[in-house]
Amino acid sequence: MGKVTGFLEIDRSDRKYAPASDRIRDYREFMLPLSEEATRDQAARCMNCGIPYCHNGCPVNNQIPDWNDLVYRGDWLEASRNLHSTNNFPEFTGRVCPAPCEASCTLNLQDTPVTIKTIECAIVDRAWREGWIQPEPPSRKTGKRVAVVGSGPAGLACAQQLARVGHEVHLYEKNAKPGGLLRYGIPDFKLEKGQIDRRVAQMKAEGVVFHCGVTVGRDVSATALVDEYDAVALAGGAEAPRDLPIPGRDLAGVHFAMDFLPQQNRRVSGEPIGTNEPILASGKTVIVIGGGDTGSDCIGTSIRQGALKVIQLEILPMPPKAENKLMTWPNWPLKLRTSSSHEEGAERDFAVMTKALRGENGVVTALDCARVDDKLQPIAGSEFTLEADLVLLAMGFVSPTREGLLEELGVALDPRGNVAADVRRYAASRPKVFACGDMRRGQSLVVWAIREGRQCAAAIDEALTGATVLPR
Numbered sequence: 001m002g003k004v005t006g007f008l009e010i011d012r013s014d015r016k017y018a019p020a021s022d023r024i025r026d027y028r029e030f031m032l033p034l035s036e037e038a039t040r041d042q043a044a045r046c047m048n049c050g051i052p053y054c055h056n057g058c059p060v061n062n063q064i065p066d067w068n069d070l071v072y073r074g075d076w077l078e079a080s081r082n083l084h085s086t087n088n089f090p091e092f093t094g095r096v097c098p099a100p101c102e103a104s105c106t107l108n109l110q111d112t113p114v115t116i117k118t119i120e121c122a123i124v125d126r127a128w129r130e131g132w133i134q135p136e137p138p139s140r141k142t143g144k145r146v147a148v149v150g151s152g153p154a155g156l157a158c159a160q161q162l163a164r165v166g167h168e169v170h171l172y173e174k175n176a177k178p179g180g181l182l183r184y185g186i187p188d189f190k191l192e193k194g195q196i197d198r199r200v201a202q203m204k205a206e207g208v209v210f211h212c213g214v215t216v217g218r219d220v221s222a223t224a225l226v227d228e229y230d231a232v233a234l235a236g237g238a239e240a241p242r243d244l245p246i247p248g249r250d251l252a253g254v255h256f257a258m259d260f261l262p263q264q265n266r267r268v269s270g271e272p273i274g275t276n277e278p279i280l281a282s283g284k285t286v287i288v289i290g291g292g293d294t295g296s297d298c299i300g301t302s303i304r305q306g307a308l309k310v311i312q313l314e315i316l317p318m319p320p321k322a323e324n325k326l327m328t329w330p331n332w333p334l335k336l337r338t339s340s341s342h343e344e345g346a347e348r349d350f351a352v353m354t355k356a357l358r359g360e361n362g363v364v365t366a367l368d369c370a371r372v373d374d375k376l377q378p379i380a381g382s383e384f385t386l387e388a389d390l391v392l393l394a395m396g397f398v399s400p401t402r403e404g405l406l407e408e409l410g411v412a413l414d415p416r417g418n419v420a421a422d423v424r425r426y427a428a429s430r431p432k433v434f435a436c437g438d439m440r441r442g443q444s445l446v447v448w449a450i451r452e453g454r455q456c457a458a459a460i461d462e463a464l465t466g467a468t469v470l471p472r
């Protein structure tokens with residue numbers, strides 16, 4: 001373990017953000033890394049618990065106490081090898097993961113968990129700087145061909161694992177560039193897209209063939225892929241947004257978050273924004289409906305675009321500021337979370353229902369709202385009105401879209417509309433077809449997508465060759 005008395009001697013100290021007044025001037029990442037010495041000190045706080053709850057709390061089962069010890073001892077190369085043995089893309093999770101590992105850490109019982117995410121990010125950033133991350137092409141080819149549909153974290157992880165054991169992997173992506181929501185959903189200020197580009201370069205050198213700008217089920221027949229390849233992995237995400245079917249929904253100025261956010265990501269990278277009208281928050285009063293990650297990203301993006309005012313509405317009541325540890329630990333607690341975007345100047349209101357959208361000349365101007373009780377029913381007499389020039393709907397995603405790919409394949413869906421497949425074989429109802437990530441589990445997290453992509457690759461490898469050396 002690190003330093004036996006480290007957790008007693010060293011206080012938790014984490015990465016800081018650049019000041020809000022500076023960071024909102026551009027779309028660059030603003031997390032300030034700890035120095036090497038400070039990172040080492042933080043790693044020294046790890047107690048190497050007999051039961052490392054962090055390791056279990058982490059969906060990819062990162063071997064956290066092991067690399068904490070390696071960082072403490074200064075063996076960053078071995079720490080990087082260890083980290084990459086469980087996570088293909090720690091630079092993504094080291095930036096955008098909500099870190100369920102830290103919620104599970106024993107030291108979180110006193111609100112001072114080891115800064116696991118910061119240490120993870122420091123290991124992989126250093127590994128890139130030192131040139132330790134190189135392509136790992138297979139030593140032999142199996143002669144089997146696999147198509148992966150969708151290049152989000154699930155598709156990327158699945159493709160990388162399969163290529164490394166010698167399969168010929170073709171990754172199909174409808175967007176112009178790979179990355180899924182990492183590229184077109186999550187804003188650059190949380191994850192700069194060069195992070196994705198260098199992994200894609202690594203994967204190309206390992207033999208993965210990228211077919212971007214190809215929608216399977218429209219430009220290429222999905223059944224033809226199943227005929228042509230030995231296996232097809234569906235990793236198309238959960239793209240159907242939850243709508244708000246209330247009066248005024250069709251007014252101009254009311255948009256899904258995922259019509260707004262990708263445009264800004266494309267602007268930052270110099271890609272055309274497409275045929276849709278530009279949606280900009282500049283000089284506007286913006287109301288974001290929905291309190292999750294996507295809502296936060298709408299806030300940060302609106303503020304950078306120069307919104308006059310941003311208000312976020314959440315229908316659920318305000319969660320407690322602190323959790324009851326003995327009731328929740330080591331599980332993920334429900335508590336009030338304040339994101340970097342909230343700190344940049346948004347107002348938040350809870351237990352609010354939007355009953356109607358009003359407008360003039362077809363353009364939204366106001367929301368009719370009411371407060372709700374604990375059964376989420378409107379409270380009589382609590383009605384109020386908010387002015388708005390732009391309304392962004394960020395209420396989550398209900399399922400994958402069915403048109404095209406899934407309809408054509410006719411794969412069975414679970415009751416929520418996701419592709420039905422278990423987490424052992426990842427096999428969909430149609431022979432040779434597998435599913436992983438948000439397309440299988442519903443809207444989730446990057447780290448779960450990586451886990452599912454890795455496990456799905458192991459299942460496909462086993463199905464194709466009768467055995468696998470890929471970890472689950």
Ligand SMILES: Cc1cc2nc3c(=O)[nH]c(=O)nc-3n(C[C@H](O)[C@H](O)[C@H](O)COP(=O)(O)OP(=O)(O)OC[C@H]3O[C@@H](n4cnc5c(N)ncnc54)[C@H](O)[C@@H]3O)c2cc1C
Nearest residue numbers: 150152153154174180181216236237437438444445446449
């Ligand atoms: C705005 C936003 C912010 C988020 N922030 C975070 C965060 O901070 N931390 C976190 O952990 N999670 C976050 N998430 C969730 C996370 O991004 C997703 O859970 C994760 O990306 C899912 O990975 P995936 O590979 O399953 O799917 P996706 O990332 O959705 O990728 C699916 C890919 O499949 C492609 N595709 C779909 N259908 C086809 C087809 N027919 N043919 C070809 N290609 C197709 C899509 O274009 C897409 O590129 C966020 C989500 C959103 C929307």
Ligand code: SF4
Nearest residue numbers: 046047049054105106
């Ligand atoms: S739970 Fe926390 S202290 Fe214990 S091994 Fe994991 S990171 Fe270290």
